[in-house]
Amino acid sequence: MSLENAPDEVKLAVDLIVLLEENRLPARTVLRALEIVMRDYEKTS
Numbered sequence: 001m002s003l004e005n006a007p008d009e010v011k012l013a014v015d016l017i018v019l020l021e022e023n024r025l026p027a028r029t030v031l032r033a034l035e036i037v038m039r040d041y042e043k044t045s
Helices: 008-023 027-044
Strands: none
Touching: none
């Protein structure tokens, strides 16, 4: 499956992974930040 035909959530996940890897942040920092994002989005859903 090419990324071009992938679902939007897969495209977004790939973009986020690239962004996070480029910033070379510790995994723990990334996971904590993602938890914050998830909580925020769950409140607004």
